[in-house]
Amino acid sequence: MEEKYSYEKIQEMADNIKSRTSQRPKLGIICGSGLGGLADLLTNSEEMEYTSIPGFPVSTVKGHGGKLVFGKLEGVECICMKGRFHFYEGYPIWKCAAPVQVMKLLGVKGLIVTNAAGGISSKLKLGDLMLITDHINLPGVTGNNPLRGPNDERFGPRFPSTNAVYSKSFQNIFKKSAEDQGLLPIIKEGTYLMSSGPTYESPAELNWFKTIGADAVGMSTVPETVVASWCGMVVLGISLITNICILDVESTEEPTAEEVYETAKMRSKNLQNIVRLTEKSAVEQNVWNI
Numbered sequence: 001m002e003e004k005y006s007y008e009k010i011q012e013m014a015d016n017i018k019s020r021t022s023q024r025p026k027l028g029i030i031c032g033s034g035l036g037g038l039a040d041l042l043t044n045s046e047e048m049e050y051t052s053i054p055g056f057p058v059s060t061v062k063g064h065g066g067k068l069v070f071g072k073l074e075g076v077e078c079i080c081m082k083g084r085f086h087f088y089e090g091y092p093i094w095k096c097a098a099p100v101q102v103m104k105l106l107g108v109k110g111l112i113v114t115n116a117a118g119g120i121s122s123k124l125k126l127g128d129l130m131l132i133t134d135h136i137n138l139p140g141v142t143g144n145n146p147l148r149g150p151n152d153e154r155f156g157p158r159f160p161s162t163n164a165v166y167s168k169s170f171q172n173i174f175k176k177s178a179e180d181q182g183l184l185p186i187i188k189e190g191t192y193l194m195s196s197g198p199t200y201e202s203p204a205e206l207n208w209f210k211t212i213g214a215d216a217v218g219m220s221t222v223p224e225t226v227v228a229s230w231c232g233m234v235v236l237g238i239s240l241i242t243n244i245c246i247l248d249v250e251s252t253e254e255p256t257a258e259e260v261y262e263t264a265k266m267r268s269k270n271l272q273n274i275v276r277l278t279e280k281s282a283v284e285q286n287v288w289n290i
């Protein structure tokens with residue numbers, strides 16, 4: 001079994017990055033499938049390929065680039081992950097979230113995590129943006145938690161709570177920003193369930209997820225959020241509903257990756273505009289105490 005990165009290993013990656021850019025990001029953005037356009041929000045941008053950072057994992061999925069983008073958004077220095085790491089690619093779950101620890105050592109205080117997800121709840125429509133208010137860490141509760149293994153208190157406590165990992169103030173700002181853009185009708189709220197993937201879920205699995213309170217299902221986000229919260233970051237989680245889950249076993253329809261990317265493409269600009277406004281207000285309201 002691959003050994004978890006030590007504090008020193010994470011520090012090495014952060015030091016490598018710091019030696020190559022003068023930017024000192026305060027906000028992190030993780031781009032979900034097909035949502036790499038969020039990186040275009042950054043001005044004065046500088047890019048760093050994952051492969052150029054010793055020890056950093058490398059993305060293998062379509063719709064995910066493989067670089068860090070540094071730049072300014074509404075006057076604040078940001079780091080954007082264009083391409084994330086999924087458990088189904090074969091990484092240990094802690095490794096999927098290790099870049100968040102690197103962000104922490106770079107000085108990041110707030111994190112916007114996005115993903116493409118399937119809508120389970122009937123209140124969700126194709127193309128909706130669901131603010132994640134809570135999550136079900138299915139791999140975590142069944143033994144695969146990103147914090148399993150030695151704990152380094154310099155990052156966070158051994159037994160962190162996960163009661164309020166998604167910031168209410170950040171969510172309210174996002175809602176207000178969407179309203180200002182006339183996009184409030186597509187903003188929903190709900191619980192995101194992480195399933196391992198890479199298979200999309202069977203109807204029986206989806207019906208089970210529904211009974212345990214999941215509104216949307218995806219294959220990411222939870223490891224990064226758990227680690228960000230453990231590290232003391234303020235988190236905003238957003239799921240773009242790229243497909244409506246099929247709960248009826250008699251149905252002849254099925255989810256496809258193409259549908260996921262098409263919907264992501266359709267909403268990408270809307271999400272960018274809301275994130276820009278959100279960032280502006282978050283800075284004005286000092287949501288992350290910077």
Ligand SMILES: O=P(O)(O)O[C@@H]1C[C@H](O)[C@@H](CO)O1
Binds near residue numbers: 116197221
């Ligand atoms: O990185 P996210 O969670 O947006 O990607 C989701 C999960 C799979 O990579 C892909 C499935 O369509 O979208």
Ligand SMILES: Nc1nc2[nH]cnc2c(=O)[nH]1
Binds near residue numbers: 116195219245
């Ligand atoms: N697990 C899962 N991930 C997704 N990502 C986008 N859509 C889906 C989905 O329906 N299920």
